[in-house]
Amino acid sequence: xxxxxxLLGDEALALGALNxxxxxxxxxxxxxxxxxxxxxxxxxxxxxxxxxxxxxxNEKTAVEEALGMSYxxxxxxxxxKHVGVNVAADPLLNSAMTGANxxxxxxxxxxxxxxxxxxxxxxxFYADFAMLPMLEPSSQQxxxxxxxxxxxxxxxxxxxxxxxxxTRLAHSRGNVTVDAEAEPENTLSDVANPxxxxxxxxNSRVRYxxxxxxxADLTAESEKSPFNTFTDAPDHSLGIVVSGVANNYYxxxxxxxxxxxxxxxxxxxxxxxxxxRNLVETCDEVLVIEEGQPFIEQHMxxxxxxxxxxxxxxxxxxxxxxxxxxxxxxxxxxxxxxxxPGLEKEETQPVPEVVVARPPALCKGCGHRDVYAAxxxxxxxxxxxxxxxxxxxxxxxxxAPFRAIHTVLDMGAxxxxxxxxxxxxxxxxxxxxxxxxxxxxxxxGLLDAVNEDSDILVIISDNLTTGMTGxxxxxxxxxxxxxxxxLGVNPEHxxxxxxxxxxxxxxxxLFRNEIDHxxxxxxxxxxxxxxxxxxxxx
Amino acid sequence: xxxxxxxxGVGGQGILTIxxxxxxxxxxxxxxxxxxEVHGMSQRGGDVQSDLRISTSEIFxxxxxxxxxxxxxxxxxxxxxxxxxxxxxxxxxxTNTTPFINVTxxxxxxxxxxxxxxxxxxxxxxxxxxxxxxxxxxSANIVLLGALTPFIHLPKEALEEAVAAHFARKGExxxxxxxxxxxxxxxRAEKNTPDNL
Numbered sequence: 001x002x003x004x005x006x007l008l009g010d011e012a013l014a015l016g017a018l019n020x021x022x023x024x025x026x027x028x029x030x031x032x033x034x035x036x037x038x039x040x041x042x043x044x045x046x047x048x049x050x051x052x053x054x055x056x057x058n059e060k061t062a063v064e065e066a067l068g069m070s071y072x073x074x075x076x077x078x079x080x081k082h083v084g085v086n087v088a089a090d091p092l093l094n095s096a097m098t099g100a101n102x103x104x105x106x107x108x109x110x111x112x113x114x115x116x117x118x119x120x121x122x123x124x125f126y127a128d129f130a131m132l133p134m135l136e137p138s139s140q141q142x143x144x145x146x147x148x149x150x151x152x153x154x155x156x157x158x159x160x161x162x163x164x165x166x167t168r169l170a171h172s173r174g175n176v177t178v179d180a181e182a183e184p185e186n187t188l189s190d191v192a193n194p195x196x197x198x199x200x201x202x203n204s205r206v207r208y209x210x211x212x213x214x215x216a217d218l219t220a221e222s223e224k225s226p227f228n229t230f231t232d233a234p235d236h237s238l239g240i241v242v243s244g245v246a247n248n249y250y251x252x253x254x255x256x257x258x259x260x261x262x263x264x265x266x267x268x269x270x271x272x273x274x275x276x277r278n279l280v281e282t283c284d285e286v287l288v289i290e291e292g293q294p295f296i297e298q299h300m301x302x303x304x305x306x307x308x309x310x311x312x313x314x315x316x317x318x319x320x321x322x323x324x325x326x327x328x329x330x331x332x333x334x335x336x337x338x339x340x341p342g343l344e345k346e347e348t349q350p351v352p353e354v355v356v357a358r359p360p361a362l363c364k365g366c367g368h369r370d371v372y373a374a375x376x377x378x379x380x381x382x383x384x385x386x387x388x389x390x391x392x393x394x395x396x397x398x399x400a401p402f403r404a405i406h407t408v409l410d411m412g413a414x415x416x417x418x419x420x421x422x423x424x425x426x427x428x429x430x431x432x433x434x435x436x437x438x439x440x441x442x443x444x445g446l447l448d449a450v451n452e453d454s455d456i457l458v459i460i461s462d463n464l465t466t467g468m469t470g471x472x473x474x475x476x477x478x479x480x481x482x483x484x485x486x487l488g489v490n491p492e493h494x495x496x497x498x499x500x501x502x503x504x505x506x507x508x509x510l511f512r513n514e515i516d517h518x519x520x521x522x523x524x525x526x527x528x529x530x531x532x533x534x535x536x537x538x
Numbered sequence: 539x540x541x542x543x544x545x546x547g548v549g550g551q552g553i554l555t556i557x558x559x560x561x562x563x564x565x566x567x568x569x570x571x572x573x574x575e576v577h578g579m580s581q582r583g584g585d586v587q588s589d590l591r592i593s594t595s596e597i598f599x600x601x602x603x604x605x606x607x608x609x610x611x612x613x614x615x616x617x618x619x620x621x622x623x624x625x626x627x628x629x630x631x632x633t634n635t636t637p638f639i640n641v642t643x644x645x646x647x648x649x650x651x652x653x654x655x656x657x658x659x660x661x662x663x664x665x666x667x668x669x670x671x672x673x674x675x676x677s678a679n680i681v682l683l684g685a686l687t688p689f690i691h692l693p694k695e696a697l698e699e700a701v702a703a704h705f706a707r708k709g710e711x712x713x714x715x716x717x718x719x720x721x722x723x724x725x726r727a728e729k730n731t732p733d734n735l
Contacts, residue, residue, distance in 0.1 A: 006565050008575075168600050171576065173571065173572065173573040174600070249601070256595075257598050325599075325603075325604075326599045326602075326604070348605040348624070351620060351621075354645045355616055355620050355645075356643050356645060357585075358583075358585040358616075361583045393582065
């Protein structure tokens, strides 16, 4: 029996995985991937079956844990935002070498246009690099169906399958027809080729050749995939390639979604070369419309760019950066085929000049505010002070009114960049990092600083949660002092203070004292996130 | 039948509740729905926006094409104006008039008012005050949902049911308050519907 419900793309994917017999989900929160794990955590089936759904410390541990479950024969997934794949890149690329036993999905949620991210890297390059198959749903329904399909593909070829979401699918609701019953979970099973799971050079060399052979089979699989389609049309003066959600923006242009030109839709990789070759050979020109970086277009052009009839983001028909939308796709098609019937539109009204920008800001009552207010005052007398920021709500300290941080790179980089700058001669060099980011990737950097007694002040602004993504459990809650002591921070220079307005003067003094200490100092400033505090009161 | 709605506001104002209730009503009426939301950084007091599309036929894009929105509904007057390029030439703006001022260069409200008055089809309501007068200050967004209802081609009854279902968990008093808020908004806006122009 099937029923129809309304789900976010993330939720549809999560439910698809649950209904396909998922045994364990592993993830670190990150926009736009967070709701995948949250949906699994809230689903009654998870409790009933005891499906693993605890947050991991970071994306690397998540992928390794998921691979362990796959090794044991059960179906697992690891989900993360696109930049999380960088953190998980080591186990991800090597999991192509070990292969999978139980079906395993690695879900990367890309954020083109950087709605809530520091770059717009496209995870399809990772799949290509690792030689892993990848699925890229174009709708909530496909996201649901691809979970099961992905597990089957993974088990058939004994390899993890990547699945690429993008913000506009992850965070968009749509009608999804779902199964009423979930399939049973896999039972424990031994791996088919035990040698392959020990990546010593001798084993790896054998396996690598096998992987290359399998990749050819996976390409053949893409050619016949139900998710990769060719739709012919009479006018071969132009051919269209769309992938993922770009399919929707393109079809939106036409009545009933019917393209006047032949169209290849790609939602499964490796790229189906024959499908693409056929389109290029039978059409005068080809427009490639894809969300994110020009992955397909680049592959089709090749480094020699010897086929001038291919168009897309690289030759200016579509914007080189940012996410697509129906308007940019319309303008791209119109640029290539001016005066196409149905594509002309009248000008709309502009945004009135009176409208001003409304940038995000730290909430009223947020402890990060008190930390920045005190920090700014404590370094007033040091014109060369540099504050190294990190990833989280407190990144907003860069904006007015605080304008308090000078760098933001990636998870954990505040501590290590401060250390490097201090070694170059910067004083004071101050790192500010949130509790969840600290346990994600800050601890190893802090150990470096301990070992050299680096002249830096590390402020761990602890709000007892993973705030930016909506308040998920933080893995270091209640343990931060012990973690710092365990790593070897000198107890005399490890301090904890409640980041409250009434403690402003004490915080200023504490920061000043620790700046004057020419060695490693850690201050844990603590106050529960105002958002989670409000929710728990309700 | 197809209706494209842009919901606008400031992070935390409750536009997603409006979207959720319309979504429920539309699903019950066997419609196709797409609703793109914004999560993450902008929810921290920045401008937020959601595209909601309902249709009896297949919907392709999760985003409403430029110049094709049938209605902009906004919890905040400046935010109503931000999305005007996306409004259809025949489209309506339904907006709250109480400003949410969290930036230092927020414009004079009289200037915003003048811009709104230039629009050929606009419904302006002080939903904050209306909700307070109704004794339900937390239901301002439901007043706005009521005011939006004449423009979205879903039966009023279906939306009222969805409002009741949404708040059922919170008890009869809260349901009654929200139904009253919904009806008040509906009646105020109905006087401005296309049929009555």
